[in-house]
Amino acid sequence: MTFSLLHATDFADRLLYKIIPPLKAGMIVLADRYAYTAFSRDTTRGVDRQWVRELYSFAVRPDLALYFRTPIEVSVDRLMARRVKLKFYEAGLDMGWSSNPVESFRLFQGKVLSEYDRIVEEFGLQVIDAAGSITEQQRMVRQLVAPHLATSPVEMSDEQPVA
Amino acid sequence: MSSPLHDSLDGANGGIQSGRYYGRAIPYLPIDGYPGKLIAIEGTDGVGRSTQIELLREWLEVRGYGVIETGWTRSPLMQPTIELAKSSNTLNKLTFVLLYATDFADRLEKEIIPALKAGFVVLSDRYIFTALARAGVRGVDRQWLRSLYGFAIAPHLVFYLKVDVETLIGRVLEARGMDFWESGMDLKHGDDIYDSFRAYQNKLLREYSSMADEFHFRNIDARRSVDTIQMELRRQVAAFLESADEPRPE
Ligand SMILES: Nc1ncnc2c1ncn2[C@@H]1O[C@H](COP(=O)(O)OP(=O)(O)OP(=O)(O)O)[C@@H](O)[C@H]1O
Numbered sequence: 001m002t003f004s005l006l007h008a009t010d011f012a013d014r015l016l017y018k019i020i021p022p023l024k025a026g027m028i029v030l031a032d033r034y035a036y037t038a039f040s041r042d043t044t045r046g047v048d049r050q051w052v053r054e055l056y057s058f059a060v061r062p063d064l065a066l067y068f069r070t071p072i073e074v075s076v077d078r079l080m081a082r083r084v085k086l087k088f089y090e091a092g093l094d095m096g097w098s099s100n101p102v103e104s105f106r107l108f109q110g111k112v113l114s115e116y117d118r119i120v121e122e123f124g125l126q127v128i129d130a131a132g133s134i135t136e137q138q139r140m141v142r143q144l145v146a147p148h149l150a151t152s153p154v155e156m157s158d159e160q161p162v163a
Numbered sequence: 164m165s166s167p168l169h170d171s172l173d174g175a176n177g178g179i180q181s182g183r184y185y186g187r188a189i190p191y192l193p194i195d196g197y198p199g200k201l202i203a204i205e206g207t208d209g210v211g212r213s214t215q216i217e218l219l220r221e222w223l224e225v226r227g228y229g230v231i232e233t234g235w236t237r238s239p240l241m242q243p244t245i246e247l248a249k250s251s252n253t254l255n256k257l258t259f260v261l262l263y264a265t266d267f268a269d270r271l272e273k274e275i276i277p278a279l280k281a282g283f284v285v286l287s288d289r290y291i292f293t294a295l296a297r298a299g300v301r302g303v304d305r306q307w308l309r310s311l312y313g314f315a316i317a318p319h320l321v322f323y324l325k326v327d328v329e330t331l332i333g334r335v336l337e338a339r340g341m342d343f344w345e346s347g348m349d350l351k352h353g354d355d356i357y358d359s360f361r362a363y364q365n366k367l368l369r370e371y372s373s374m375a376d377e378f379h380f381r382n383i384d385a386r387r388s389v390d391t392i393q394m395e396l397r398r399q400v401a402a403f404l405e406s407a408d409e410p411r412p413e
């Protein structure tokens with residue numbers, strides 16, 4: 001609970017100072033993780049699903065939300081290749097499910113992933129297959145983002161010929 | 164309106180049992196049947212809560228109860244952060260609400276719940292109602308606040324030390340003077356701390372009063388002497404603890 005509220009406080013701070021002002025100015029804001037991260041992480045840690053959603057009801061609903069979906073084994077492999085040591089909380093070691101970090105990570109992230117599946121449904125996230133190559137993924141991302149840019153007022157005013 | 168809010172509101176209104184959660188939130192910490200008792204002493208800034216709690220604690224201990232005190236922004240985790248945010252006066256109202264909620268959650272999980280489990284009487288110097296009142300005055304959505312604090316435990320007793328602004332002003336000036344936050348100076352009613360204190364405390368008192376029925380406050384007239392208030396508190400606490408100690412018919 002405390003963990004969940006600490007993150008929410010940090011999120012509120014970033015929302016109010018880093019996200020809302022540029023949006024008001026008509027800019028595009030790219031958020032690496034958003035409230036959905038909290039929904040899956042906190043629920044996996046045992047916090048009530050509905051309560052977290054209520055908690056974050058002050059957040060702005062994104063115009064587009066992308067979810068990079070990956071099978072658990074792929075994310076384990078990627079993490080192992082990149083880092084020597086798994087982060088304590090990322091591996092859910094505080095949950096006491098397993099003292100083996102890799103095993104704990106698998107269990108914990110497995111639950112996180114299934115929470116995400118629920119969130120994708122509930123909030124209409126766009127799924128990108130993160131098992132594919134970076135180039136393929138980027139192509140998908142651009143395809144999904146393009147329609148939103150075409151209708152943005154900033155973009156339009158740029159394209160309109162001056163009479 | 165979506166259902167979750169209403170669930171927690173119904174909980175708070177519909178006479179949720181003391182010692183239970185008001186609404187949703189910590190399924191991983193079941194608290195049913197814990198032997199301890201939670202007693203909240205609420206009231207605005209400088210009304211005399213600490214004075215009363217000090218006396219109540221001694222009296223309870225002499226009578227053989229294990230007593231633990233808990234208070235607002237006392238959590239070791241959050242205190243430095245809150246003090247820092249206050250001292251820089253940049254606390255946005257939403258961040259302010261969430262910081263207080265974080266502090267409260269920390270104390271609930273680490274102090275209050277373990278103490279209730281171990282059978283202590285927990286005396287809480289302020290409870291969620293101060294947070295609800297302060298945020299309410301600052302225009303934060305009241306339903307959202309109730310849902311946020313759904314993880315709080317409904318106290319067995321809530322004493323509300325009720326006072327009028329005139330009496331309060333006298334007491335605060337005599338004791339220690341007016342403080343920036345207690346005067347709601349962040350609300351920018353004006354530069355005059357006296358006028359601001361009066362206006363802000365008036366709003367706060369109204370906000371507390373509006374919660375009285377919903378959360379079963381026991382109103383205690385705090386304009387009286389320290390001793391008179393203490394006698395009344397003891398009488399009510401004794402009556403409650405005795406009835407709680409009686410073996411329940413199976
Ligand atoms: N019933 C009373 N009559 C007159 N003075 C009182 C009474 N109760 C407390 N005081 C005085 O008022 C001052 C504030 O009391 P106390 O510190 O108990 O209030 P508090 O509600 O805990 O304040 P704070 O909000 O700062 O924690 C003290 O100087 C105390 O002696």
Ligand SMILES: [Mg+2]
Binds near residue numbers: 212213214288
């Ligand atoms: Mg005090």
